[in-house]
Amino acid sequence: PATSLDQIVALAKRRGFIFPSSEIYGGLQGVYDYGPLGVELKNNIIADWWRTNVYERDDMEGLDAAILMNRLVWKYSGHEETFNDPLVDCRVCKMRWRADHIHGVCPNCGSRDLTEPRPFNMMFRTQIGPVADSGSFAYLRPETAQGIFVNFANVLTTTARKLPFGIAQVGKAFRNEINPRNFLFRVREFEQMEIEYFVMPGADEEWHQRWLESRLAWWEQIGIPRSRITIYDVPADELAHYSKRTFDLMYDYPNIGVQEIEGIANRTDYDLGSHSKDQDQLNLTARVNRNEDSIARLTYFDQASGRHVVPYVIEPSAGVGRAMLAVLCEGYAEELTKALPADKLAVVGEALQSFLKSVGRSEKISAEARDAILARGEELGQALAERLPEVEQLLAMPGVDQIEVGKKLRGQAQPLIDEHYRTVLRLKPRLAPIKAAVFPLKRNHDQLVATAKEVRRRLQLGGDMRTVYDDTGAIGKLYRRQDEIGTPFCITVDFDTIGQGKDPALAETVTVRDRDTMAQERVPIAELEAYLREKLRA
Ligand code: ATP
Known part of the structure; x- marks a missing residue:
């Protein structure tokens, strides 16, 4: 969450x-x-x-x-009389507050010099008809x-x-x-x-x-x-x-x-x-x-x-x-998409080590802090890559200029984070704004594009399964965008789909990637709608 x-x-x-x-x-x-x-x-x-x-x-x-309803509804429902919140004014800065939300202190200026609470009716009024006399108004419910x-x-x-x-x-x-x-x-x-x-x-x-x-x-x-x-x-x-x-x-x-x-x-x-x-x-x-x-x-x-x-x-x-x-x-989650490969970890660790050494030479940092940082460099490199709380510990060390260090650490780790990190919205499929997104493996290939658009058009036919077509980036980026908005399924049309790949048995099939597991499955286009519908019931 x-x-x-x-x-x-x-x-x-x-x-x-x-x-x-x-x-x-x-x-x-x-x-x-x-x-x-x-x-x-x-x-x-x-x-x-x-x-x-x-x-x-x-x-x-x-x-x-x-x-809009007859005003008498709100008279007899009790709302005219009792649909009130307690209102107080701050005598110092003149702001108004709901008394039961602020515990006697003005959140704006900190003053305790508040008026006594008085009832404030929360119903909006609007005028009915052209004559603005007292009898011609109604409430918005x-x-x-x-x-x-x-x-x-x-x-x-x-x-x-x-x-x-x-x-x-x-x-x-x-x-x-x-x-x-x-x-x-x-x-x-x-x-x-x-x-x-x-x-x-x-x-x-x-x-x-x-x-x-x-x-x-x-x-x-x-x-x-x-x-x-x-x-x-x-x-x-x-x-x-x-x-x-x-x-x-x-x-x-x-x-x-x-x-x-x-x-x-x-x-x-x-x-x-x-x-x-x-x-x-x-x-x-x-x-x-x-x-x-x-x-x-x-x-x-x-x-x-x-x-x-x-x-x-x-x-x-x-x-x-x-x-x-x-x-x-x-549904919100930020997570590593896969365990980081050891060689990548080592690279980050080294980068961090050399960076830390330069930090260590800086006047801004105490000797004690420098030793601690250097001793933990490798470990911290890993922590950084996984964005574990240790990074925050590093930043909290005495004498460290947190903002500077934070910026640099982020700068070094960013490519890794981009590659291995994602924000995902684990919405129940029944709630997802978009149920499926269809991508062509290459956007400048007419047959891939036409096939992807046709797959998308067919899925949309039932009218209840919002499906979009997207070719505005590399597949990885497109996945990331759909993960972030909670789309449960991404469908990729590739050369195998159009019979021009290595495996002829994969003609007329597409890759379906699951948002949560990131697992990919090959599904025949003819069965795609039934396949998705079954899963969307969850
Ligand atoms: P609160 O005490 O938070 O003001 P309430 O007890 O006045 O809420 P009800 O009158 O029981 O709320 O209204 C029923 C539901 O309507 C609430 O559970 C809430 O989900 C929603 N609701 C009420 N007021 C608001 C509001 N100002 N903004 C958004 N949703 C609201």
Whole structure:
């Protein structure tokens, strides 16, 4: 996994996963655009979530509600009153902060002279229609959930569902976060993947546990093993106003720390009860605001008891951006592609020795440090080649001008590193933005190029397996580029493929290289699609 968020930010920018919004105008804080690879990865995460939670179950329906809703939705959901973060101002530098994130000290100027926290409502407002009077505004939804609750009766009557059943929705949500930060982790515009699962009162606790299990299984399926997720059983005094119990799934993001990636809440009968009329006849257990405006009772007729009940709701709610960030962090690796050959090691060792001698002659270094360095020269040469922590130990020795030494060491080792080192994104194949890349062994050979393009065209025909053609560099460089963006398979068309190689038996076959093992296999073109499809199911 990534050891620093910078690795991911740099990769995301270098390869076109994520760009800051409106970058050429200085950006817009807390807003990001998904680039050519980012949109593919994001769409694949969403598609996998939808497939698992809607298609592969018998108890789910989908929905796509609008972002703009009647303002009353947010009055009765409780958001107008309670969707607040505590805001403080620094009296010294005038910066504003979310109080519970800064521990009483201004992160900008270090002052403790802060105002008392006051509630700041995080919903964005926008005007509806041409007249800007107070009645004509709407909120951009801060969660997708409410679109599901207000459509509960519509879905129930049109699908004739019986409890328990759920409604799934993926869509944009907007929150005017006081301090957006940590890349995709805390932003002002993001996407949520939400399920509202409706159950009989009394069956809620069991279903809450079941959803916990099935959500953990999904995270594992997209590459976040269970062992990497901490389940936080939210204590009563931290629960949201609607929740009876909430499990937060927490992922250990580099630099950011252990943070929520998904919340799984037992929302009781709060939501359907809040949006219903005649609340006093509904036997609600949740405390709700009196609703004078709704024209519906959001109830379910239970045939067994012959009574109308207000279902309880279990809500697994995950952020797409946080999922993507976790998937990128988890899949990221920098590694040696093979053990370094002894002769290469010796070369580096020697180069390093002579370099160290020149360092040793320099005034900048203490005698003690010089002896230590020289004594360990050979060993350090190896360490450098493998980029082991010893290199850092060297740099930390007293009297060593770290920046100078670091630069020179890197300079000497760079060719080796380039040849034997790679960054690889071990994405689950189902999530990879590009499933396969096809290369001609030589780009100036018409028949190799035409054959490679034809192989690529055929793989693309099914429409669901993004395949690219690339001839912009030597094969090694092309492999490296695909490794870095997580492409599971690279396919090379060579002279054997077109019947002009040494082995006639290899005509009409290509080399398929596996991203993770780097193993290569010869596969007949006629079987290529089936071969890849089988492996991509993983
Ligand atoms: P936090 O405490 O981190 O602000 P939250 O508890 O307010 O999050 P929920 O209201 O439970 O978050 O939202 C459900 C999911 O939506 C979160 O688990 C997260 O994945 C995502 N999410 C919420 N706020 C943001 C944000 N500002 N940026 C990106 N994703 C977010």
